[in-house]
Amino acid sequence: MKRYQALADDIARSIRQGLLSPGQRLPSVRQASAARKLSPATVFQAYYLLESQGLVEPRARSGYYVSERARAMPPEPDTASQPDGQARAVDVSELVFEVLESAMARDIVPLGSAFMSPTLFPLARLGRAMAHEAVHLDPRSTVDDLTPGNAELRRHIALRYRIGAVPIGANDLVVCNGAIEALNLSIAAVTRPGDAVLVESPCFYAALQTLERRGLHAIEVPTHPREGIELGALDAAIRRHAPAACWLMTNYQNPLGSSLPEAKKRELVELLARHELPLIEDDVYGELHFGAHRPAPAKAFDTRGLVLHCSSFSKTLAPGYRIGWAAPGRYAQRVARLKLTNTLATCVPAQLAIARYLQRGGYDRHLRGLRKTLATQQAAYLDAVARYFPQGTRVTRPDGGYFLWIELPEGSDALAVQRRAAQQGISIAPGPIFSANRGYAHCLRLNYGHALDARVDAALQVLGALSSAR
Numbered sequence: 459m460k461r462y463q464a465l466a467d468d469i470a471r472s473i474r475q476g477l478l479s480p481g482q483r484l485p486s487v488r489q490a491s492a493a494r495k496l497s498p499a500t501v502f503q504a505y506y507l508l509e510s511q512g513l514v515e516p517r518a519r520s521g522y523y524v525s526e527r528a529r530a531m532p533p534e535p536d537t538a539s540q541p542d543g544q545a546r547a548v549d550v551s552e553l554v555f556e557v558l559e560s561a562m563a564r565d566i567v568p569l570g571s572a573f574m575s576p577t578l579f580p581l582a583r584l585g586r587a588m589a590h591e592a593v594h595l596d597p598r599s600t601v602d603d604l605t606p607g608n609a610e611l612r613r614h615i616a617l618r619y620r621i622g623a624v625p626i627g628a629n630d631l632v633v634c635n636g637a638i639e640a641l642n643l644s645i646a647a648v649t650r651p652g653d654a655v656l657v658e659s660p661c662f663y664a665a666l667q668t669l670e671r672r673g674l675h676a677i678e679v680p681t682h683p684r685e686g687i688e689l690g691a692l693d694a695a696i697r698r699h700a701p702a703a704c705w706l707m708t709n710y711q712n713p714l715g716s717s718l719p720e721a722k723k724r725e726l727v728e729l730l731a732r733h734e735l736p737l738i739e740d741d742v743y744g745e746l747h748f749g750a751h752r753p754a755p756a757k758a759f760d761t762r763g764l765v766l767h768c769s770s771f772s773k774t775l776a777p778g779y780r781i782g783w784a785a786p787g788r789y790a791q792r793v794a795r796l797k798l799t800n801t802l803a804t805c806v807p808a809q810l811a812i813a814r815y816l817q818r819g820g821y822d823r824h825l826r827g828l829r830k831t832l833a834t835q836q837a838a839y840l841d842a843v844a845r846y847f848p849q850g851t852r853v854t855r856p857d858g859g860y861f862l863w864i865e866l867p868e869g870s871d872a873l874a875v876q877r878r879a880a881q882q883g884i885s886i887a888p889g890p891i892f893s894a895n896r897g898y899a900h901c902l903r904l905n906y907g908h909a910l911d912a913r914v915d916a917a918l919q920v921l922g923a924l925s926s927a928r
Contacts, residue, residue: 460720462507463507465494469513470855480528481523481526483523484522508522510834510837511836512836513527514528527837527841532840532844534855535853537682538691539678542895546675548669548676557876557885557888557891561885565883567883567917569885569908570886570887570905572712572905573773574907579777580820583820584811584815587814599806604802604803605803606633607633607634607809610810611812612628612631616631624754631785634783635804635805637770640769641668641705643797644768645674646672648736649674651674654676654677655702655705656705657676657679659680659897660713660892662712674702681711685716686716686718687718689726696729706726706740707740708726708739708755708756709744710747713861714861715858715859718756723754723758723759728759730764736764737756737766741755743858743859744769763787763788763789765787766786766787767787771812775815775821781805781808781812835860835908847864847866847926848926849867850868851864851865853865868900869900872902875924879924887903
């Protein structure tokens with residue numbers, strides 16, 4: 459855990475235990491820095507994280523105070539999951555499609571959506587970039603670099619890796635039709651039907667669907683709601699099952715919002731290297747951090763080429779443009795050849811438009827605004843959960859991304875809540891779609907990537923009432 463996270467956790471614990479009361483002033487940044495022997499920047503990061511979690515609030519020229527909303531804030535889940543550790547065939551698609559189809563209409567309140575509000579993206583600027591590129595399109599660009607992707611776009615992506623101290627070059631990248639294709643090609647490069655793959659528990663349903671479609675078995679590994687997969691359990695699962703690969707989300711995992719601390723990522727990569735086990739790293743939310751710095755991916759510690767890092771612009775810039783990529787390490791040629799025989803290429807105008815947008819600047823400014831909006835919305839949603847959901851509810855407080863994982867009181871039926879909510883025009887993502895064995899029956903995932911207006915507030919109130927019913 460980073461120092462600012464440790465400080466934030468310590469203060470959050472004091473608030474929940476009543477040692478710090480609502481309205482009480484926190485030590486100034488200077489006082490906390492001197493008392494804790496931390497830099498002022500570290501203290502500020504901690505206070506900013508607590509603000510994003512709705513636990514503290516700044517007051518002009520006065521400092522930070524414990525928020526009044528902290529009085530009734532539900533506790534966080536604090537124990538790792540306990541899957542049975544069995545390798546099993548995956549059969550979740552029908553349930554996933556049933557849930558997703560109930561949330562397709564535009565008039566549905568999209569709390570179960572996997573996407574944030576499209577109003578948060580600079581679509582007008584991207585549209586102008588697309589128009590410019592379409593008018594001035596070099597005919598040769600429609601066939602140049604078809605499979606690896608546009609050279610200028612790959613250069614900009616590689617530059618962002620380099621800024622984050624991850625030594626990846628443009629020629630190490632394969633541009634794909636969104637992260638989902640990058641992930642599919644990566645898993646195809648390292649597995650054969652019948653193989654077993656280690657995944658988190660709970661796990662993003664699209665990963666489970668990919669395993670199902672390819673005839674792979676899933677082994678769910680205990681995962682902590684804040685710090686991610688348990689490495690001891692992962693090592694034991696590798697020794698027991700001899701899997702072909704591991705598929706993880708190391709930053710702001712969907713659905714938990716958990717992130718592996720940097721030291722744990724390093725240990726993860728070292729552990730997998732000892733077993734010569736490839737890691738498919740799904741890192742589509744890494745840019746949506748609420749702290750001052752982007753968390754490093756596991757790829758940053760990969761010296762053996764075993765990490766196939768996958769990401770995209772779909773969650774941060776342009777969902778409909780479907781521009782993602784893979785940095786597949788030693789498997790780059792295999793992934794590129796699979797791309798060639800599957801879809802051949804990714805939309806050239808969309809690649810050129812995003813390359814132009816990145817070249818002209820503004821992406822980081824857009825991301826700063828987006829992160830601030832998401833942090834503010836998370837605090838509002840947490841407040842609504844505190845007001846509307848039943849006693850005994852637990853909810854995560856991730857420091858990035860846009861999902862909350864909610865544990866309802868034991869005995870609750872999230873699938874029943876989902877079906878009754880759908881009848882009232884509200885979508886949610888129930889826990890069983892995130893597990894190969896339909897676990898997490900009392901859990902659900904909420905998307906806070908949509909502004910909490912009166913309509914959404916009313917929907918959360920309905921959900922709270924449905925969650926209270928037995």
